[in-house]
Amino acid sequence: MTTIRESSADIDAAAARWAARVDRGPLSDKEQADLEAWAARDPRRAGAYARALAISAHLDRAQGLSAAFSPSTHPVARAADRRRLLATGGVLAAASVVGAVGYGAMSLRGRMTTSKGDIRRAPLSDGSAVTLNTATTIRAAFDGKMRRVDLLRGEALFDVAKDPARPFVVVAGDVRVRAVGTSFTVRAHADGQVGVIVREGVVEVWRGSQGKPVRLAAEHAIQVASLGALTPTVVGAAAVDRALAWRQGQIDLDGLTLGQAAEEFARYSDRRIVIDDPTVARLKMTGLFSASDPDGFAKAAAMSLGLTATPRADGVRLSRG
DSSP states (O other), rough: OOOOOOHHHHHHHHHHHHHHHHSSSSHHHHHHHHHHHHHHHHHHHHHHHHHHTSTTTTTGGGOOOSSSOOOOOOOOGGGGGGOOOOOOHHHHHHHHSSSSEEOOOOOOOOEEOOOOTTEEEOOOOSSSEEEEEOEEEEEEEEEESSSEEEEEEEEEEEEEEOOOTSSSEEEEEEEEEEEOOOOOOOOETTTTTTEEEEEEEEEEEEEEEEOOOEEEEETEEEEOOSSOOOOEEHHHHHHHHHGGGGGGTTEEEEBBBBBHHHHHHHHOSEEEEEOOHHHHHHOOOSEEEEEEEEHHHHHHHHHHHTOOEEEETTTEEEEEE
């Protein structure tokens, strides 16, 4: 018998339901046992549940949490103690440092915006869900034939409910991304390019109203410019996870120069990393860093690369000395 692997979108949806139930009040003994059993059956579920709690507007004390949670060795916290639920790998603590992390519904024809440093997850009226990264604006317009979301700026993760009769289309400038049921991100870059990463399922990407669609399967990505061929690349599951690290308040700097890293941090914080020396800007630093701590990153880069990090009123300057 073939076992069908549960999708991340399904796990996230179940985790959101559990988080909503826990927030309504104490669980019965049976509900508690069901929750613990659910979390124990798949190692991905504990992290999903922690994220669901972290993005709930009710978790106003989440920043005080620090220990790790393992469904195989620790019971899920009782409802009376639910604000002390501990997230695997610090997921919950990381989510809290980005800024205001919210959860709310979007109407059939809705507009949603996050400010700099904020992340917001919301259900859509068709059963899909969207997670907005920092400084992002979307507009949804669903009808009987199509589910359309315009990405007006920023970056968003879409977990799409299956509905073959109504394709789900994300429009970012001149770029269209179409899916039936899948999970993918779309990012509108400041230079006009649009990046797409597929976490699960298959999407079609094209440019302009009459463009020829290019298919992207899971663990593939594409960068669409105003001109040139549309060429998907295989990125792999690990790269997809790193690209989605922003959901936990982190920035993946793998392959980026210090200059590019400074631009990434500027998306999340008004504190600037200033680099006047082009040779310093071309140096590279890899790893995952807190999106809300550009000063900490600059100090780490200075220590690793033999640079000097000089504090400024509005941030920090990186130089050779």
